[in-house]
Structures are given as structure tokens and as C-alpha cells.
Amino acid sequence: MQIEVISSVNEAQADRFTHRTVIVIDVLRATSTIVAALEAGAASILPVETVLEARALQCGEHVLAGERFCRKIPGFDLGNSPEEFTPAAVGGKRVVLTTTNGTRALHKAMRADYVLAGSLNNAAACAAAAAELRRDIVLLCAGSHNEFALEDGLCAGLLISELRRISPTVIEMNDLGAAMLGYYRSSGERLRDMLLGSTTGRKLIKNGNARDVDHCCRINTSSIVPRLQGDSLCQT
Amino acid sequence: MQIEVISSVNEAQADRFTHRTVIVIDVLRATSTIVAALEAGAASILPVETVLEARALQCGEHVLAGERFCRKIPGFDLGNSPEEFTPAAVGGKRVVLTTTNGTRALHKAMRADYVLAGSLNNAAACAAAAAELRRDIVLLCAGSHNEFALEDGLCAGLLISELRRISPTVIEMNDLGAAMLGYYRSSGERLRDMLLGSTTGRKLIKNGNARDVDHCCRINTSSIVPRLQGDSLCQT
Numbered sequence: 001m002q003i004e005v006i007s008s009v010n011e012a013q014a015d016r017f018t019h020r021t022v023i024v025i026d027v028l029r030a031t032s033t034i035v036a037a038l039e040a041g042a043a044s045i046l047p048v049e050t051v052l053e054a055r056a057l058q059c060g061e062h063v064l065a066g067e068r069f070c071r072k073i074p075g076f077d078l079g080n081s082p083e084e085f086t087p088a089a090v091g092g093k094r095v096v097l098t099t100t101n102g103t104r105a106l107h108k109a110m111r112a113d114y115v116l117a118g119s120l121n122n123a124a125a126c127a128a129a130a131a132e133l134r135r136d137i138v139l140l141c142a143g144s145h146n147e148f149a150l151e152d153g154l155c156a157g158l159l160i161s162e163l164r165r166i167s168p169t170v171i172e173m174n175d176l177g178a179a180m181l182g183y184y185r186s187s188g189e190r191l192r193d194m195l196l197g198s199t200t201g202r203k204l205i206k207n208g209n210a211r212d213v214d215h216c217c218r219i220n221t222s223s224i225v226p227r228l229q230g231d232s233l234c235q236t
Numbered sequence: 237m238q239i240e241v242i243s244s245v246n247e248a249q250a251d252r253f254t255h256r257t258v259i260v261i262d263v264l265r266a267t268s269t270i271v272a273a274l275e276a277g278a279a280s281i282l283p284v285e286t287v288l289e290a291r292a293l294q295c296g297e298h299v300l301a302g303e304r305f306c307r308k309i310p311g312f313d314l315g316n317s318p319e320e321f322t323p324a325a326v327g328g329k330r331v332v333l334t335t336t337n338g339t340r341a342l343h344k345a346m347r348a349d350y351v352l353a354g355s356l357n358n359a360a361a362c363a364a365a366a367a368e369l370r371r372d373i374v375l376l377c378a379g380s381h382n383e384f385a386l387e388d389g390l391c392a393g394l395l396i397s398e399l400r401r402i403s404p405t406v407i408e409m410n411d412l413g414a415a416m417l418g419y420y421r422s423s424g425e426r427l428r429d430m431l432l433g434s435t436t437g438r439k440l441i442k443n444g445n446a447r448d449v450d451h452c453c454r455i456n457t458s459s460i461v462p463r464l465q466g467d468s469l470c471q472t
Binding site: 197 | 384416
């Protein structure tokens with residue numbers, strides 16, 4: 001099995017996704033939030049690229065959620081903090097989500113055979129689901145504003161570590177994959193501090209969202225694997 | 237002081253270099269070879285982007301050197317193996333060098349205030365020279381065919397480690413810088429094996445150039461700091 005890690009949405013070329021499984025990673029916070037929303041019983045998540053698209057879908061059956069500049073969008077029901085996505089807020093409902101990087105990455109990945117959403121929270125489950133799909137895997141780090149984001153790289157390293165543990169075949173990876181695996185392995189007990197010190201982590205702390213980092217840095221707390229089916233992410 | 241690590245030539249936007257010092261890193265092998273050439277007494281190194289440009293400069297006073305697909309270019313005096321650059325081969329002479337990634341990266345960096353060539357071999361000396369220039373620093377990993385190369389990332393991590401050791405001011409870095417510093421620190425005694433296992437390392441072994449990897453993985457064996465002056469790299 002081949003695993004390719006891509007450092008940011010900017011680096012993603014759609015033709016590299018053909019016949020592959022793509023795991024989109026946006027730890028702070030889109031893919032962690034998508035996992036939380038499905039965990040809380042949301043029926044599905046529709047990722048859209050613009051605020052305008054999201055507003056056009058505003059109706060009683062939809063929950064509008066998302067952020068720009070790490071802040072909730074005015075008039076939306078929810079922001080992009082995983083802990084806002086409670087059963088009371090989203091249970092049984094369709095969530096329309098737009099974020100700066102994560103939803104863009106999901107759209108870019110759509111040419112793949114399968115698209116999953118990965119986070120530190122669901123890494124083991126996500127790796128197991130991806131292995132069962134028997135395709136080469138692309139780990140698409142959403143990054144932040146077209147640049148590599150540390151937390152997404154760490155999650156890519158964790159996913160590779162999980163895939164190596166469960167895969168019956170030899171795993172080959174690109175150089176960024178090897179680097180992220182090594183970097184993740186060196187993190188040990190410092191993972192939370194590393195996330196707090198990352199560019200996005202510092203922005204979230206400044207905006208009063210340090211709790212989100214605490215939520216998103218927990219490893220393998222969820223067995224939910226969001227998978228793109230048509231235009232929406234549902235639980236596999 | 238701010239340090240930004242850029243993952244490959246492809247990612248390099250010239251406007252990010254203005255008013256900065258750029259250290260171009262192509263461990264396997266261009267910047268290691270440039271250090272070796274100046275160490276052996278070459279008068280200067282002229283990096284050119286194409287084989288055609290190099291051939292146009294062919295004359296008794298120039299040594300033509302370079303590679304395509306990791307192999308010596310037909311009709312050239314030397315390839316791109318650092319150990320070919322002996323005093324007998326290049327002493328007192330001007331070397332015209334064209335390589336797949338490294339010379340392209342040097343050309344991209346030319347808008348910077350200062351351009352240095354960094355490698356594992358000269359990291360401490362290069363970091364000291366860069367710190368003295370009192371500019372923010374860009375570590376431009378040449379990468380391989382527009383993708384991140386593991387050995388360049390490790391060298392970026394080593395350079396940051398050296399800069400932190402000697403800088404009197406606090407160093408801020410982008411997320412890729414933090415990741416590469418962590419990755420380098422985790423390498424320990426395995427650095428040579430990591431280079432041998434990298435994409436370019438494996439290609440070099442296949443082509444019978446494993447000795448080059450042995451040469452390029454040695455840390456701080458040279459005090460030579462190549463610096464771009466006009467169109468050529470000279471010893472500072």
C-alpha cells in the first residue's frame with residue numbers, strides 16, 4: 001500500500017486522487033468538528049465552500065455552521081467548535097458547514113474513490129476503515145491559508161502509525177509521510193502543548209477557544225468515521 | 237528573528253524573500269557539492285538553470301558540472317558527487333553547475349538580500365553567518381521534483397537548532413519549521429539511515445552513488461559558507 005501525505009490544500013492536485021482513498025485532515029478544527037457532529041447524532045454534514053452557498057441553504061431542516069478567521073459567522077446557528085455540536089443542537093439534522101480550509105480540502109478531494117474525514121479523535125477507526133477500502137491512500141492535510149499546519153502533520157503521522165500497525169502489506173510512503181511519522185513518534189506526552197503552540201492553536205487561544213484545542217488533541221476517543229457519500233459526509 | 241521553512245522550490249514565492257536572508261538547502265546533493273567545491277579551492281560556482289546555458293559557457297577556464305536524473309551530463313567535466321570536486325579538478329577554477337533542483341532554488345532566491353548555501357556538512361558555520369547578517373531567515377528546501385525531500389527538511393531542522401543555540405533574540409518559526417526542528421531532534425544516530433531511505437537516497441544507491449550519501453550526511457565537517465555575490469557563489 002502506498003501512502004502520500006500532501007502538506008496543504010494548495011499542494012493538492014485533483015489528478016493525484018484518482019482511484020485512491022483520500023483522508024482529509026483538518027484537526028483545528030473542521031474534521032474534529034465533523035466527527036463530533038456525527039457523534040452527536042447529526043444525520044449528515046454538507047460541506048460548502050462559501051458563506052453565500054451556506055446561507056442559500058438556510059431553512060428549518062438545516063443547521064448552519066462554520067467560521068471565518070476562526071470566528072462564528074454572523075447569523076449562523078453554530079461556529080466551528082466541536083463541543084457546540086451537542087445532540088440537542090444537531091441530533092437528527094443535516095448540518096451545512098463552511099470553514100476556511102477544511103471544507104475546501106473536502107471539495108478538492110471529491111475525485112477520489114473514497115473520501116474520509118480524519119482527526120486525532122478518530123485516527124484508529126479512520127485508519128481501519130481506510131485499510132478496508134483497499135486503495136492507495138492520500139492523507140490531505142488541509143493546512144492553514146495554503147500553508148502546512150503542524151497539527152495536521154501530526155495527525156498524518158498518527159494515521160500512518162495506525163495503518164502500519166494494522167496493514168498486512170508493506171507500506172510505502174513519500175518523504176513527507178516519513179517525516180510526519182517520525183515527528184509524531186517524537187511527540188510523546190507533548191502533543192497538547194505542540195497543538196497549543198501551533199499557528200492555529202495560538203489563534204484559537206487568543207480568541208478564547210483554548211477548550212477546542214483540548215478537545216481536538218485527544219487521541220482515539222471516537223469510533224466515528226465520516227465518509228463522503230454524494231455531496232455529504234455520513235457515518236460509515 | 238523569524239525563520240520560515242519552505243518545503244520545495246514549487247512553494248517558493250519570490251516576494252517572500254525580500255529583505256531576508258535565504259539559505260538554500262539541497263543536501264542530496266547540490267549544496268553539499270557547492271560546499272565541497274569551494275573547500276577544494278574552486279574560485280567560484282556559477283549556478284545555471286539549463287544544460288544549454290552551461291554548454292554555452294564551455295571554455296578552458298570553466299569546469300562544467302551537473303546532473304540530470306541523478307546522473308552526470310554527457311560531455312561535462314564532472315557530475316554532482318561532492319567527492320569529484322578535488323583540488324586537482326577545480327582548484328582556482330570557476331565551476332558552472334546545473335542540477336535538477338538546487339540550482340533552480342538558488343535562482344528563485346535571488347531577490348533576497350543575502351543568499352547562502354546550506355547543507356548538513358556546513359550547518360553550524362552557515363547558521364552563524366546567517367545570524368550575523370541580521371535579517372529574518374528563509375530556509376528554502378529545494379526538494380525533489382517540486383516535492384518535499386526528507387534530507388532537506390532534516391537539514392532545515394538542524395539549521396534552526398544551530399540558530400536557536402547562537403541567537404541572542406527569541407526565534408519565531410512557522411509550523412513547518414517547528415515540525416522540522418522536532419523531526420531533526422528525533423533523528424539521533426539514525427540520520428545516515430534516514431538519508432539512505434529517502435526518495436533521493438534510494439535513487440542514488442540504485443545509481444551506485446551510496447558514497448555521496450555518506451559524504452552528505454556528515455554534520456558540521458566544513459566551515460565553508462557559500463554566498464551568492466552577483467551571479468556566483470563564493471566563500472564568505
